[in-house]
Amino acid sequence: xxxxxxxxxxxxSARKRDEANAAGxxxxxxxxxxxxxxxxxVHSNPYGGGELMIAIEDGLRGRMVDDFYVxxxxxxxxxxxxxxxxxxxxxxxxGTASPITxxxxxxxxxxxxxxxxxxxxPLKLRTIESVPQAxxxxxxxxxxx
Numbered sequence: 001x002x003x004x005x006x007x008x009x010x011x012x013s014a015r016k017r018d019e020a021n022a023a024g025x026x027x028x029x030x031x032x033x034x035x036x037x038x039x040x041x042v043h044s045n046p047y048g049g050g051e052l053m054i055a056i057e058d059g060l061r062g063r064m065v066d067d068f069y070v071x072x073x074x075x076x077x078x079x080x081x082x083x084x085x086x087x088x089x090x091x092x093x094x095g096t097a098s099p100i101t102x103x104x105x106x107x108x109x110x111x112x113x114x115x116x117x118x119x120x121x122p123l124k125l126r127t128i129e130s131v132p133q134a135x136x137x138x139x140x141x142x143x144x145x
Contacts, residue, residue: 003139004087005064007056011084011144017056019076022069028057029065029089029139030109032077040075042109052121052144053077054086055109065139080144082123090131090140097127097140110137 007028023039026032031043032053043050055077057065065087069075080086090097091106095113103111103125111125124145131140 003065005057006059007054007065007087008078009085009087009141012081016079016081017076018053018079019074022071022073022075024071026055026069026075026109027065027089028055028063028067029087030055031088031105031111032075032109040077043105044107045105046107046112047104047114048107049121052080052123054080054088080123082144084144085128086142086144087139088125088142090138092136092138093133096133097129097131099128099130101127103127103140103142111140111142 020040023035024041032040032055033043033050035041057063089110091110091112102114104114106112125142126145127140128143129141131138
């Protein structure tokens with residue numbers, strides 16, 4: 001199924017876009033965090049918290065949502081606000097999403113379906129569409145609440 005050609009779909013965080021150098025492979029739609037050197041890496045703590053940051057595509061260089069960043073690339077990302085909608089990456093075998101399903105960090109940049117709660121992030125992440133569980137990473141629309 002074809003989807004949007006961008007990660008940030010709707011909301012106010014367009015004003016909260018930032019950038020940093022990658023220190024590893026990062027896909028647009030991944031949850032990310034800063035490392036000790038100020039670079040960004042995939043969020044590595046399952047269900048863990050920290051500042052909520054979501055990598056977006058590098059449209060300035062013609063890259064799309066499936067074009068990943070590698071070490072040394074400039075990564076563009078958003079610091080989400082309540083109400084923002086993103087097209088994120090649901091972990092392979094990360095659960096079946098239905099509208100208003102809570103998701104949390106899977107510890108590898110993707111999100112996983114939870115039984116309730118979204119981990120330790122200050123803002124909640126909730127799916128707004130149905131996506132069946134699959135053996136490969138899939139995209140899912142997520143609202144920040």
